[in-house]
């Protein structure tokens with residue numbers, strides 16, 4: 001199978017990790033991929049906070065106590081949006097969502113497991129991350145991606161569902 005299709009179909013959320021460290025080279029390649037996602041008017045408003053220090057990973061977990069997987073994660077990336085331009089104001093959620101997807105697919109391609117932990121638009125989570133990581137005004141945390149070499153395997157789900165596809169328009173005219 002084509003590599004890109006394979007990565008898209010095989011990537012699964014990984015929530016258990018070994019203690020193998022993610023090298024700086026690998027992290028930079030992952031972040032480079034995140035910066036190659038499409039953005040409205042090419043605004044590239046994403047900003048990334050790389051968190052490796054266990055005390056700081058713990059801070060994320062304090063904001064999101066149900067995400068205990070951060071205890072094991074080797075690193076996390078807080079994907080933020082710098083919302084200044086008009087395009088960024090309108091599209092930052094979509095732009096950063098595309099970036100997160102690129103980041104996770106690149107991680108998968110390099111053998112690194114990942115899971116997306118939602119932040120925006122949950123006000124409590126946005127406030128918690130903003131305070132803990134000293135984000136300036138106009139910068140919003142969109143999501144956290146926990147990263148680590150996988151210590152679990154996930155089965156392939158079957159998700160193709162023809163009933164979710166509409167051809168040409170939503171409703172089909174009834175043929176008499």
Ligand SMILES: Cc1cc2nc3c(=O)[nH]c(=O)nc-3n(C[C@H](O)[C@H](O)[C@H](O)COP(=O)(O)O)c2cc1C
Pocket residue numbers: 011012013014015067115116117118119
């Ligand atoms: C916006 C968003 C928020 C998510 N938040 C969490 C989360 O807080 N904790 C978690 O364990 N997984 C979280 N996930 C991961 C989803 O649970 C996961 O993607 C989904 O179950 C599909 O599984 P897959 O990623 O293996 O295909 C989130 C995913 C998205 C896109």
